[in-house]
Amino acid sequence: MSFATRPEALATKAGRRAFARNTEALRSQLLGVPRRPSRVTAKFSAKQLTENLASELVAKLPKAALASLLSLSTTGVASAADVFAPPPETNTTTINQAPQSVQFGASAPLTAPEVRSEYQLPEGNQWRYSDFVNAVEAGKVERVRFSKDGSQLQLTAVDGRRATVVLPNDPDLVDILAKNGVDISVSEGDQQGNYVALLGNILFPLIAFGGLFFLFRRSQNGGAGGPMGPMGGAMDFGRSKSKFQEVPETGVVFDDVAGCDGAKLELQEVVDFLKNPDKYTALGAKIPKGCLLVGPPGTGKTLLAKAVAGEAGVPFFSCAASEFVEVFVGVGASRVRDLFEKAKAKAPCIIFIDEIDAVGRQRGAGMGGGNDEREQTINQLLTEMDGFEGNTGVIVLAATNRPDVLDQALLRPGRFDRQVTVDRPDVQGRVAILKVHSRGKALGKDVDLEKIARRTPGFTGADLQNLMNEAAILAARRNLKEISKEEIADALERIIAGPEKKGAVMSEKKRRLVAYHEAGHALVGALMPEYDPVTKISIVPRGAAGGLTFFAPSEERLESGLYSRTYLENQMAVALGGRIAEELIFGEDDITTGASGDFQQVTRIARLMVTQLGLSKKLGQVAWSSSGGAQFLGASAAQPADFSQATADEIDNEVKELVERAYRRAKDLVVSNIDILHKVAAVLIEKENIDGDEFQQIVLASQAQQYLKKDAPGVSIPYQAA
Ligand SMILES: Nc1ncnc2c1ncn2[C@@H]1O[C@H](COP(=O)(O)OP(=O)(O)OP(=O)(O)O)[C@@H](O)[C@H]1O
Ligand SMILES: [Zn+2]
Numbered sequence: 001m002s003f004a005t006r007p008e009a010l011a012t013k014a015g016r017r018a019f020a021r022n023t024e025a026l027r028s029q030l031l032g033v034p035r036r037p038s039r040v041t042a043k044f045s046a047k048q049l050t051e052n053l054a055s056e057l058v059a060k061l062p063k064a065a066l067a068s069l070l071s072l073s074t075t076g077v078a079s080a081a082d083v084f085a086p087p088p089e090t091n092t093t094t095i096n097q098a099p100q101s102v103q104f105g106a107s108a109p110l111t112a113p114e115v116r117s118e119y120q121l122p123e124g125n126q127w128r129y130s131d132f133v134n135a136v137e138a139g140k141v142e143r144v145r146f147s148k149d150g151s152q153l154q155l156t157a158v159d160g161r162r163a164t165v166v167l168p169n170d171p172d173l174v175d176i177l178a179k180n181g182v183d184i185s186v187s188e189g190d191q192q193g194n195y196v197a198l199l200g201n202i203l204f205p206l207i208a209f210g211g212l213f214f215l216f217r218r219s220q221n222g223g224a225g226g227p228m229g230p231m232g233g234a235m236d237f238g239r240s241k242s243k244f245q246e247v248p249e250t251g252v253v254f255d256d257v258a259g260c261d262g263a264k265l266e267l268q269e270v271v272d273f274l275k276n277p278d279k280y281t282a283l284g285a286k287i288p289k290g291c292l293l294v295g296p297p298g299t300g301k302t303l304l305a306k307a308v309a310g311e312a313g314v315p316f317f318s319c320a321a322s323e324f325v326e327v328f329v330g331v332g333a334s335r336v337r338d339l340f341e342k343a344k345a346k347a348p349c350i351i352f353i354d355e356i357d358a359v360g361r362q363r364g365a366g367m368g369g370g371n372d373e374r375e376q377t378i379n380q381l382l383t384e385m386d387g388f389e390g391n392t393g394v395i396v397l398a399a400t401n402r403p404d405v406l407d408q409a410l411l412r413p414g415r416f417d418r419q420v421t422v423d424r425p426d427v428q429g430r431v432a433i434l435k436v437h438s439r440g441k442a443l444g445k446d447v448d449l450e451k452i453a454r455r456t457p458g459f460t461g462a463d464l465q466n467l468m469n470e471a472a473i474l475a476a477r478r479n480l481k482e483i484s485k486e487e488i489a490d491a492l493e494r495i496i497a498g499p500e501k502k503g504a505v506m507s508e509k510k511r512r513l514v515a516y517h518e519a520g521h522a523l524v525g526a527l528m529p530e531y532d533p534v535t536k537i538s539i540v541p542r543g544a545a546g547g548l549t550f551f552a553p554s555e556e557r558l559e560s561g562l563y564s565r566t567y568l569e570n571q572m573a574v575a576l577g578g579r580i581a582e583e584l585i586f587g588e589d590d591i592t593t594g595a596s597g598d599f600q601q602v603t604r605i606a607r608l609m610v611t612q613l614g615l616s617k618k619l620g621q622v623a624w625s626s627s628g629g630a631q632f633l634g635a636s637a638a639q640p641a642d643f644s645q646a647t648a649d650e651i652d653n654e655v656k657e658l659v660e661r662a663y664r665r666a667k668d669l670v671v672s673n674i675d676i677l678h679k680v681a682a683v684l685i686e687k688e689n690i691d692g693d694e695f696q697q698i699v700l701a702s703q704a705q706q707y708l709k710k711d712a713p714g715v716s717i718p719y720q721a722a
Helices: 001-009 014-021 023-032 046-060 063-070 080-084 086-098 114-118 128-137 173-179 232-240 261-275 277-281 301-312 331-345 369-387 427-438 450-456 461-477 483-498 509-529 555-561 565-586 596-611 617-622 645-672 674-685 691-711
Strands: 141-146 151-157 162-166 183-186 245-247 290-294 316-320 350-352 394-400 418-421 534-538 549-550 689-691
Touching: 128 141, 128 151, 128 162, 128 173, 151 316, 173 183, 261 290, 261 301, 261 394, 261 418, 261 483, 290 301, 301 316, 301 350, 301 394, 316 331, 331 350, 331 369, 331 394, 427 450, 427 461, 450 689, 461 483, 483 549, 483 691, 509 534, 509 549, 509 565, 509 674, 509 691, 534 691, 565 596, 565 645, 565 674, 596 645, 645 674, 689 691
Parallel strands: 141 183, 290 394, 290 418, 316 350, 350 394
Antiparallel strands: 141 151, 151 162, 245 316, 534 549, 534 689
């Protein structure tokens, strides 16, 4: 585990995606930022609660587990969550901390509703940090947006007021925000924005346990890839008139965009307007001026916009909204004016504005210079759109992944009054996209696009394009004439888990240990009814991980974002499987720190289940979380601003119980199937990698043997084949 590797490993655009996907991932990203030992606050945050809880929990766990949690010195057999975890000193500090008195909320009176309604928000647009925290805890802050470097944030209060807050180094902040249901986001800045890319942990379980996983994509930003460097400032001032691109013919057609037939159907209408405006105007129909393309990054919004222009045979003007806004007030507005002027001269045509949220966020109380600039820019945009008649033949398409933050004024009739959703593709969509990106590539006969599509739930068009490209590069490097199954599988793994560390030497002992650890995860996963199938186990180190076990979450699970109680419980058991295997084989004295990340993940799942997902049987009925189920994507669970000591205790107990139960279940499974564990580990030690099919065969063969022996207790749990 090394934090030195964090920034560059995570400095990808994928972080932005993760954020768009869910605030929860974002929250854990923020939590994962390297931090110094926490200053002791009088308040007791949700995080401290968990950690105190964790220390209690630890006391209950076997000695071995305790030892590992406390000695977080690195052995190199770190696992996935390690990378996301706060640095060791934080853990140790907290675990050694004397218990503090538990006190939620800023001060007791705030809990009484009538007092809360009298609560006065601070004045001005620059709040002191302590005032800000009080406001959050009084439930008065709706959302915050962190600056990219985390040094300050912009807040939107419930009454719409906005203000800036300079942040001290408070490791509890994110939890305070989370606990109070504040919507968190991070300012996106320019395209080169360096964001932690983590699809990690339970929120996006593309794979799990023992690996650092993130999707990455070359930051070539489809379409807008012109000369628009990220360097703003004085140099650009002179050429402020050229911040957009004009393409006379995009050459893109609807056939180039796959997996979003719904969106294409809706946009077909726009194509029709552009092609035959007279047909509509003759009937007195008003041609729409603006259309908003909404969807996560990389789903092909830019490509679709180009296709509309291509299908209609009209010029395509494009820009990224963030490019409009420069340090000089007024520049953005003049750029907008310029863009519309040029476009109107070439009508009929398409104007495409990417990342419209960069300027189109709700206006309101000014927050310093940057904001005035943004306001002027958006005002200019509105003026332009109001100014031309729908029949001018200019149609503005704009893309965003945050429709929720947009200024309502933008969405009014006559502006962006149409919305087209461009979602992540489903299996069939992915097959279609893979077909598009296989064009012109020599694919081997053994390549089955449908299979690849199944293995890539959650991938966007851009991710799939990246996959095919990486595979082609691999094939070239291997001097092959065509891309085979192998190259695609390898590319997929590289994308998900990072490249293998080929040169890394592992001692024989460590190899054995990692092999048993990973086999433990895999075994529990396989024996657990209703869990995702294992697709690969590997003890080749990569990133910070000593080994990895890959699971493939089912399509419906990813698509629906629904994680059942059973599933999450199973996931906890699977996460604990690694440590349990180590313990059983190497004894309690010889275990490693490799599972500390697993433990953190387990505690996090349990806590989430209890406090946010309403999945706790006891507390769920207390209804102190808004609803069960799909809180993963975006929507922050509405939570009460405060709760009693009794409730806090109950949460503690419930979390503890959940983890203990998972531990027992996992241990029972491993103990009664120890033969299989040995077999899997042996194969791993010999071959380093086992794929899903092979693993299944080992499990089935061993189960058959056990069955013949009859007396084996493990047979009662059927293996669930994918
Ligand atoms: N549905 C799709 N079909 C085919 N290719 C796609 C699709 N979606 C994305 N791609 C590929 O990914 C590239 C990037 O996608 P694009 O820039 O259009 O996504 P976007 O939604 O605009 O993302 P961003 O918000 O990051 O700009 C495209 O140029 C295309 O090659
Ligand atoms: Zn592990």
